[in-house]
Amino acid sequence: MDSIPFNKPYMTGRELSYIAQAHAHRHLSGDGIFTKKCHAWLGARSGAHMALLTHSCTAALEMAAILAEIKPGDEVIMPSYTFVSTANAFVLRGGVPVFVDIRPDTLNIDETMIEEAITSRTKAIVPVHYAGVACEMDVIMDIAKRHNLLVIEDAAQGIMSTYKGRPLGAIGHLGAYSFHETKNITAGEGGAMLVNDERFAERAEIIREKGTNRSQFFRGQVDKYTWVDIGSSYLTGEVIAAFLWAQMEEAEAITEKRLAIWKHYHDALAPLEAAGMLRRPIIPDGCRHNAHMYYIRLESLEKRNELIDRLSERGVNTVFHYVPLHSSPAGRKYGKCGGSMHVTDQVSSCLLRLPLFVEMHKGDVDKIVGEIERWVR
Numbered sequence: 097m098d099s100i101p102f103n104k105p106y107m108t109g110r111e112l113s114y115i116a117q118a119h120a121h122r123h124l125s126g127d128g129i130f131t132k133k134c135h136a137w138l139g140a141r142s143g144a145h146m147a148l149l150t151h152s153c154t155a156a157l158e159m160a161a162i163l164a165e166i167k168p169g170d171e172v173i174m175p176s177y178t179f180v181s182t183a184n185a186f187v188l189r190g191g192v193p194v195f196v197d198i199r200p201d202t203l204n205i206d207e208t209m210i211e212e213a214i215t216s217r218t219k220a221i222v223p224v225h226y227a228g229v230a231c232e233m234d235v236i237m238d239i240a241k242r243h244n245l246l247v248i249e250d251a252a253q254g255i256m257s258t259y260k261g262r263p264l265g266a267i268g269h270l271g272a273y274s275f276h277e278t279k280n281i282t283a284g285e286g287g288a289m290l291v292n293d294e295r296f297a298e299r300a301e302i303i304r305e306k307g308t309n310r311s312q313f314f315r316g317q318v319d320k321y322t323w324v325d326i327g328s329s330y331l332t333g334e335v336i337a338a339f340l341w342a343q344m345e346e347a348e349a350i351t352e353k354r355l356a357i358w359k360h361y362h363d364a365l366a367p368l369e370a371a372g373m374l375r376r377p378i379i380p381d382g383c384r385h386n387a388h389m390y391y392i393r394l395e396s397l398e399k400r401n402e403l404i405d406r407l408s409e410r411g412v413n414t415v416f417h418y419v420p421l422h423s424s425p426a427g428r429k430y431g432k433c434g435g436s437m438h439v440t441d442q443v444s445s446c447l448l449r450l451p452l453f454v455e456m457h458k459g460d461v462d463k464i465v466g467e468i469e470r471w472v473r
C-alpha cells in the first residue's frame with residue numbers, strides 16, 4: 097500500500113493570496129490588518145479580554161511566566177506528560193516545575209493530586225489539555241482560588257475545543273495556543289496568548305513589544321514611546337498572520353473534517369478494544385474536543401514498539417510521546433516531582449499516535465486499522 101504520512105499540513109487555498117495582499121500593503125512587521133483580523137477572530141471565539149498573536153505557543157508561555165512574575169525558586173505545578181515548552185518557559189525565569197501525575201482516562205493532570213504538591217513557594221498551575229481534551233477546569237480553578245494561584249492554560253492543542261461550553265484557553269487567567277505545523281490550525285510556526293484576566297492586559301502588550309509602550313503610542317494613549325518594562329519580541333510578522341488568517345476562516349470546516357476521521361478510527365477500533373487488545377481515547381462528558389490526535393494504548397512498551405515497526409514496514413508512519421519531563425535530563429536538573437509518576441510512566445511507554453490529517457481518507461483509516469488487526473492475530 098502507498099505510504100501514509102503521520103501528518104500533512106492542510107492548506108485552505110487562500111494562504112498565498114492573503115500573503116500577496118500583505119506584500120501589496122507593504123506592511124510586513126507585526127500588528128497589521130491580518131494580525132488584527134486574527135485578534136478579532138480569537139477574541140470573538142474565546143471571549144478572552146485580549147488575544148495577541150505570538151511567534152509560537154512557547155513565546156506565549158514565556159510571556160505568561162513574565163506576567164506571573166515568576167522569581168527564582170518559585171514553583172509551578174504542571175504535568176510531566178507534556179511538551180518541553182510548558183516547563184521551559186518558567187525555568188527561563190528561574191521557576192521550578194513541579195510535576196504532578198496524570199489521570200488514566202484523559203491523560204491530563206490529575207486534579208486530585210494537585211493540592212498535595214502545593215507549597216508556600218507555589219505561584220501557578222499550568223494545566224495542559226492533552227489531545228485537545230479539557231482538563232477538569234472547575235476543580236483546578238477552585239484550587240487556584242483557594243490557594244491564591246494563577247492558572248495558565250497550555251492550550252497549544254486545544255483550539256476549537258470546549259469544557260462545559262467554554263473555549264479552552266479562555267478559562268484560566270491566561271491561555272496559550274499553538275499554530276505550529278503539527279497543530280489543527282497552522283501558520284508553520286505561530287501562537288497566541290489569551291489574556292482572560294484584564295489585570296494583565298496592559299503589561300501583556302508591553303512585554304510582547306520588547307518592553308515598550310508602542311501599542312499605547314499607536315493608539316494615541318501616550319505621546320511618546322519608550323522602554324517601560326522587561327519584554328522581548330514576541331510578535332508574528334504579517335506574512336505569517338496572512339497565512340494564519342486563511343486557516344482561521346476555515347477553522348470550523350477543518351475541525352469537522354478531523355472529527356470525522358477521528359470518529360472513523362474510534363468506531364473501527366472498538367472491536368479490538370472490546371477484545372482487550374488495546375485502549376481507545378476517553379472523552380469525558382462536558383468536553384467537546386477538536387480531534388487534535390488519535391492515539392491507542394497498548395499493553396506494554398515491547399508491544400508498542402513492535403507495532404510501530406510493523407506499521408512502518410507497511411508504510412504507516414506513527415509516533416509516540418512524550419518522554420516524560422521528570423525523566424528528561426533538563427527536567428531532572430530544573431524540576432521536581434510533586435508525587436508518584438506512576439500513570440505518566442506507564443502511559444508514555446504504551447501510547448501510540450496514529451496518522452490524522454485533514455486530507456486523509458476513510459480508506460486510509462481502514463487500511464491502518466486492518467494492519468493493526470492483522471498484527472494482533
Ligand SMILES: *Cc1c(COP(=O)(O)O)cnc(C)c1O
Nearest residue numbers: 152153154179181252274276287
Ligand atoms: C505544540 C505544543 C507546544 C509548543 O508550541 P509551539 O507553537 O511549537 O511553541 C507547547 N505545549 C504543548 C502541549 C504543545 O503540544
